[in-house]
Amino acid sequence: MTPAAQVSAAIEILAGLAERRRPAADAIKDWGLSHRFAGSKDRASISSFVFDALRKHASAAFVMCAETPRAVMIGALREARGLSGDEISALFSGEGHAPAPLDAEERERLATATLEGAPAHVRGDYPEWLAERFATAFGESAADEGRALAERAPVDLRVNILKSSREDALRRLAHLGPEPAPLSPLCLRIAPAKGRGPALTAEPAYVKGLVEPQDEGSQLAALLCAAEPGEQVLDLCAGGGGKTLALAGQMHNRGQIYAYDDEGRRLTPIYPRLERAGARNVQVRAPRGAADVLADLEGRCGLVLIDAPCTGTGTWRRHPDAKWRIAPGALDLRIAEQQELLDKAPRFVKSGGRIVYVTCSLLIDENESQIARFLEGHADFAAVPTEEAATGAGLPELARFASPHGAGLRLTPLTAGTDGFYVCVLKRG
Missing domain, CATH: 3.30.70.1170 (Sun protein; domain 3)
Known part of the structure; x- marks a missing residue:
């Protein structure tokens, strides 16, 4: 396939995404299955075009003054790839399988339109309904933080x-x-x-x-747990086991990690990963109907990790389609789930033990506000100061990422070069 034909295919996929809210990877896979003439290199290039358009959807649409898949692709070729008007015109030749030629208005927009005066959510390429929350979290840096989240991740x-x-x-x-x-x-x-x-x-x-x-931010979240060999550890939202594996390494296979998730199917990938990693101090505790599979851990754990379900706003570099699929109702649901987990965790923490609360979200609602609510209802816990938590993990340089909005620390692509993460250590007296 020529690059122009690949652009046509990407526009077709974007049109399908506009009609049906679904992960872009699924739409790209389905397109490949129905167009088997496209080789693996073609599919990779098409995928790259699609994700570039999703990364820059808001700014591309603003530049072209239109929300159509074609307009977004044209704008993204300029905003994400830095192509000139002539280079884009060459891709939109109308010949063979290329998209139809640019019209006079499209050529004019490419030549003269800028983002000057555009709202922060447009310049930062994030949903308008999150604009107020980004402004609260980042102030005048909101657009810059959004742009960093729209870059390709290493x-x-x-x-x-x-x-x-x-x-x-x-x-x-x-x-x-x-x-x-x-x-x-x-x-x-x-x-x-x-x-x-x-x-x-x-x-x-x-x-x-x-x-x-594993993203460096996720690695740092695991390191801030400061898990010690010989400890009893509960990973309350283990999922596929990324942080469980990291903790097993920190503990040098000594002590015990209990990997649990209230959605048992999410634990499926953990078994081959544990075997491949050589992690031998992990017990997987999958739900079993109404049975309390964690009853024996009550008051025994020195560390309970809550890698909480969240909106994933910090992972947009890797999942740019997710920022356009998320809806306000999803945030409300995640907040309720996080509160439930925070209220559940103290049952398992021994005296002097700690809860480490982690999200890959940048929203205060899911982070500092949740910790403030938890501390109001749990007088026997206190937030460990960021400098103390960082030093205790052997990473004193992380103290500079202390949150300005409350307890815990914040990592972002702009400030730390990582995915967006929030981490707070809570210690029981």
């Missing part, structure tokens, strides 16, 4: 210290050009690819469990 890998070291992993993956990331001592970073990224699952270092894909 590939971050966590070195599994049960099997390897960062130096060893760097040597084994040298052909991919990884670099040590700046904040996590376990993180390797591969720069964002313009097209198809590295096939990590085929790398021997991955197959043997020496490295695991």
